[in-house]
Amino acid sequence: VASAALERDLGSVLPPESIVLEGTAAYLGDETEGRGLHGRADAVVLPGSADEVAHVLAWCYEHDVPLVPRGGGTGFAGGAVPLDGGVVVGLERLAGIRAFEPLLWRICVEAGMTTATVRRLARENGLLFPPDPGAAEQSQIGGNIATNAGGPHTFKYGTTGSWVTGLEVVVPPGEIVSVGGSIRKDVAGYDLKSLVVGSEGTLGIVTAAWLRLIPAPEATFPVAAFYAATHEGCAAIERVLGNGLVAAALEYLDRTTLKAAGSSFPAAVPSEAAFVVIAEADGSRSEADGLRDDLLDVLADGAVAVHAPTEPSTIAELWRWREGVSIAVTAQRGGKVSEDIVVPLDRLGEAIEETLAIGARHGLPACSFGHAGDGNLHSTFLVAPDDEDALAEAALAAEELFALAVRLGGSISGEHGVGWVKRGQLARQWGPRALELHAEIKRAFDPKGLLNPGKKLATHEAARI
Numbered sequence: 001v002a003s004a005a006l007e008r009d010l011g012s013v014l015p016p017e018s019i020v021l022e023g024t025a026a027y028l029g030d031e032t033e034g035r036g037l038h039g040r041a042d043a044v045v046l047p048g049s050a051d052e053v054a055h056v057l058a059w060c061y062e063h064d065v066p067l068v069p070r071g072g073g074t075g076f077a078g079g080a081v082p083l084d085g086g087v088v089v090g091l092e093r094l095a096g097i098r099a100f101e102p103l104l105w106r107i108c109v110e111a112g113m114t115t116a117t118v119r120r121l122a123r124e125n126g127l128l129f130p131p132d133p134g135a136a137e138q139s140q141i142g143g144n145i146a147t148n149a150g151g152p153h154t155f156k157y158g159t160t161g162s163w164v165t166g167l168e169v170v171v172p173p174g175e176i177v178s179v180g181g182s183i184r185k186d187v188a189g190y191d192l193k194s195l196v197v198g199s200e201g202t203l204g205i206v207t208a209a210w211l212r213l214i215p216a217p218e219a220t221f222p223v224a225a226f227y228a229a230t231h232e233g234c235a236a237i238e239r240v241l242g243n244g245l246v247a248a249a250l251e252y253l254d255r256t257t258l259k260a261a262g263s264s265f266p267a268a269v270p271s272e273a274a275f276v277v278i279a280e281a282d283g284s285r286s287e288a289d290g291l292r293d294d295l296l297d298v299l300a301d302g303a304v305a306v307h308a309p310t311e312p313s314t315i316a317e318l319w320r321w322r323e324g325v326s327i328a329v330t331a332q333r334g335g336k337v338s339e340d341i342v343v344p345l346d347r348l349g350e351a352i353e354e355t356l357a358i359g360a361r362h363g364l365p366a367c368s369f370g371h372a373g374d375g376n377l378h379s380t381f382l383v384a385p386d387d388e389d390a391l392a393e394a395a396l397a398a399e400e401l402f403a404l405a406v407r408l409g410g411s412i413s414g415e416h417g418v419g420w421v422k423r424g425q426l427a428r429q430w431g432p433r434a435l436e437l438h439a440e441i442k443r444a445f446d447p448k449g450l451l452n453p454g455k456k457l458a459t460h461e462a463a464r465i
């Protein structure tokens with residue numbers, strides 16, 4: 001419920017069209033609604049320019065009002081959810097192109113442009129913006145930068161941050177700061193740009209970004225291989241690396257995931273299939289052809305079936321199916337607690353089996369799928385969003401997952417960030433001085449702690465303050 005007094009006061013720094021008076025409920029949640037997280041805001045604003053963002057931040061800083069930056073609301077960590085009131089700053093109206101120079105492989109866009117639009121603009125000009133997080137039609141480039149989003153093609157091309165050469169950010173107490181730009185190299189100062197990348201709206205509000213593009217590969221050929229057991233699939237994944245094959249993507253789905261999503265797979269799924277690996281070859285036509293043959297060789301070894309489409313429509317069908325996997329998994333019970341732990345590649349099989357064991361210990365159906373080549377699992381516990389007991393068990397199960405990730409030499413988060421749901425968990429994997437530096441960086445940017453309070457906190461002590 002918005003506060004009328006606050007909305008009136010914001011009217012002194014923003015034009016009326018930038019203040020949302022009706023339909024504010026759409027700005028209070030993200031993908032964590034499926035695990036019962038709902039927000040409450042005192043006002044929702046949609047600034048139409050970076051200056052307006054600066055005015056809102058300055059006003060909030062002056063009046064000690066918290067702000068929650070918001071992109072497309074597709075996050076899995078509750079980062080965009082206003083948990084304790086304050087002003088939600090949605091970036092959707094800030095969606096223009098500042099500059100586009102296809103012949104120089106670069107574009108500067110405003111933060112609210114959707115990921116799909118950035119990728120389409122690149123594609124229409126023979127270029128590729130490689131980051132491909134799965135909710136591209138809804139997520140925004142600002143949200144992708146704030147979470148340093150990955151996706152299937154991160155294996156070859158890296159996360160969103162690898163493609164950002166410059167940022168415009170509004171920082172407390174309400175100033176617009178620019179770092180980097182259209183340049184491809186810059187080691188002149190501390191890497192403030194990379195600090196903001198992945199900072200989940202806790203250091204500043206991204207208003208625009210310079211992005212690097214590359215010529216689009218001429219051809220892409222996916223290969224999906226089914227195995228009868230997890231260890232056979234994991235061995236195949238390691239063989240891809242061991243044979244020096246630079247796949248563009250290297251994904252996996254376990255048995256339960258396959259059960260949830262298999263009926264819409266664009267080819268027959270063998271009944272004995274318990275694991276699927278999807279790899280993709282890309283490059284010039286001849287490179288992609290050669291790599292596809294090599295992937296087929298390496299992946300067919302021990303597989304019970306292989307599906308390797310070559311037509312653009314059937315290739316698109318396979319990736320569309322992969323994009324729908326998360327939704328098919330959610331549909332099993334209406335909600336899910338899905339984490340994004342990372343482990344060293346050689347521990348992937350162990351983490352997949354252990355996810356099932358953790359679920360069983362808590363009486364929850366569990367599954368995992370994700371970005372195998374990056375050792376990044378979406379370890380998932382299925383819950384009904386209104387089942388308080390199951391949600392409480394899932395929270396305990398998630399704690400065990402984080403402990404597992406750290407024990408295996410990995411990380412509590414490879415994609416979704418810490419947000420609200422993983423607050424305090426970083427203390428599992430960093431030492432005291434590193435945690436102190438983490439807190440000092442936050443204080444340097446946001447001395448009053450008004451930017452996205454409660455989010456990305458490294459320790460439980462910080463969470464209690």
Ligand SMILES: Cc1cc2nc3c(=O)[nH]c(=O)nc-3n(C[C@H](O)[C@H](O)[C@H](O)COP(=O)(O)OP(=O)(O)OC[C@H]3O[C@@H](n4cnc5c(N)ncnc54)[C@H](O)[C@@H]3O)c2cc1C
Pocket residue numbers: 030031068069070071072073074075076078079080091111132133134135138139140141142143144145146147148149150151152200201202204205206207323326327415416419452455
């Ligand atoms: C079906 C599905 C598939 C997905 N697949 C992937 C995947 O493959 N890889 C992956 O990494 N993620 C994936 N995600 C998660 C999600 O899409 C990403 O985290 C995405 O980057 C979030 O962007 P958003 O614009 O929706 O941000 P939001 O959810 O609105 O916000 C996320 C965080 O960023 C902050 N933020 C947003 N915009 C700004 C800004 N302009 N300035 C400062 N802070 C800001 C918010 O405060 C919040 O902390 C998936 C989600 C869904 C629903």
